[in-house]
Amino acid sequence: MPLHHPKHRHHHDEDVLPYHRSDDEAKPRRPYAPSSFPSPASPASPHRLLLLFAVLCLLLAVASLSFAVSVSLRPAPLQPPPASVAFRCGHVEDSLRSFLASSRNYSAADREKVLAVVGVHTELGSAERRAALRATWFPPNPEGIVSLEHGFGLSFRFVIGRTKDKEKMADLQKEVDLYHDFLFIDADEGTKPPQKMLAYFKAAYEMFDAEFYVKADDTIYLRPDRLAALLAKDRPHHRTYVGCMKKGPVVNDPNMKWYESSWGLLGNEYFAHASGALYALSSQVVGALATAKNDSLRMFDYEDVTIGSWMLAMNVNHEDNRAMCDSACTPTSIAVWDNKPCSGPCNPFEKIKGLHNTTLCSKSPTLPPDVEEEE
Numbered sequence: 001m002p003l004h005h006p007k008h009r010h011h012h013d014e015d016v017l018p019y020h021r022s023d024d025e026a027k028p029r030r031p032y033a034p035s036s037f038p039s040p041a042s043p044a045s046p047h048r049l050l051l052l053f054a055v056l057c058l059l060l061a062v063a064s065l066s067f068a069v070s071v072s073l074r075p076a077p078l079q080p081p082p083a084s085v086a087f088r089c090g091h092v093e094d095s096l097r098s099f100l101a102s103s104r105n106y107s108a109a110d111r112e113k114v115l116a117v118v119g120v121h122t123e124l125g126s127a128e129r130r131a132a133l134r135a136t137w138f139p140p141n142p143e144g145i146v147s148l149e150h151g152f153g154l155s156f157r158f159v160i161g162r163t164k165d166k167e168k169m170a171d172l173q174k175e176v177d178l179y180h181d182f183l184f185i186d187a188d189e190g191t192k193p194p195q196k197m198l199a200y201f202k203a204a205y206e207m208f209d210a211e212f213y214v215k216a217d218d219t220i221y222l223r224p225d226r227l228a229a230l231l232a233k234d235r236p237h238h239r240t241y242v243g244c245m246k247k248g249p250v251v252n253d254p255n256m257k258w259y260e261s262s263w264g265l266l267g268n269e270y271f272a273h274a275s276g277a278l279y280a281l282s283s284q285v286v287g288a289l290a291t292a293k294n295d296s297l298r299m300f301d302y303e304d305v306t307i308g309s310w311m312l313a314m315n316v317n318h319e320d321n322r323a324m325c326d327s328a329c330t331p332t333s334i335a336v337w338d339n340k341p342c343s344g345p346c347n348p349f350e351k352i353k354g355l356h357n358t359t360l361c362s363k364s365p366t367l368p369p370d371v372e373e374e375e
Helices: 045-073 082-087 095-102 127-134 142-152 166-179 193-207 224-231 283-291 303-313 348-356 369-374
Strands: 092-094 112-121 154-162 182-188 208-217 240-246 273-282 317-320
Touching: 092 095, 092 193, 095 142, 095 182, 112 193, 112 224, 127 166, 127 348, 142 154, 142 224, 154 193, 154 224, 166 182, 182 193, 193 208, 193 283, 193 303, 208 224, 208 283, 273 283, 273 303
Parallel strands: 112 154, 112 208, 154 182, 240 317
Antiparallel strands: 092 182, 208 273, 240 273
16 A cells, blocks of 8 residues: 655655546556565465564574584594694795604704704705715614704704605605605705705704704715714804815806806905815804895805805804815814715715724714813
């Protein structure tokens, strides 16, 4: 029926009424309504709508109750150990700490405190070299790494980048799952050595609170006990660069070995810098490198020269130690390696194993008898 109150009528009332009066008293026009719904004028329609609404509410209540019961009876999903996430940041991952954390009986701070992190740099195709080290001086399993860490304060990892080659990564993952001794850094196969070294120091500083951060090649024979004794010494300088210091001519001929493309910035002779096979940087030095932007540091063609240039800019103390680059085992040698090229096929396993089987290399005291007597 019309909803207009009589007192609100205007001079257009004849146009808005639902029907028109005429002299013939025409029948009123029926308002439009969809055929599927009853007319509003039907007295039963409010009751039907109310009934329909009640049925819908009942069905919704039954469905909600059924869902709640099913959820309560469903077993809770197993959650991964929360500690393990601290050991993976972006592309950086410490496989040992992730493995230990997954056993649920190991806990550590976000940055593990040690005397030194020793990163043994290796490549995807160097499984034989890694096997040689694990068979000699590098701890062969997680228990051995933890034991060495507790005994000498040194935490050892093989440092490596990733690759997009699925087959290579699958082979590497098998080795990771077997030994759990890798530190993955934010680098890949094509990363140049200076950039890879910066990525290592950033990753190591992020994972460990160490007094020193050590870089080592996978071709050396190392005495961990003597390295720990060297790094544990009191030093008056907080910014320290330890290694076998060397100099040499800058090669500006692109046809010769060791050509340096930025030779114009270096002059005729390199500044003093540590050999790349083994060196150590103190915590303050690595902390500064870890916060530096990658493009703010000069990169030369070679890792050892690049690190040496950064050390000059940072005004660190250069500590030359010849025991870190012996060509043969001695009572004081910390690392033994030979940078001369092989005259024939090189077998790193046999070479490292031969040194390890020598009493002077592997079984001699940490310190020579005369040094122990003086102390």
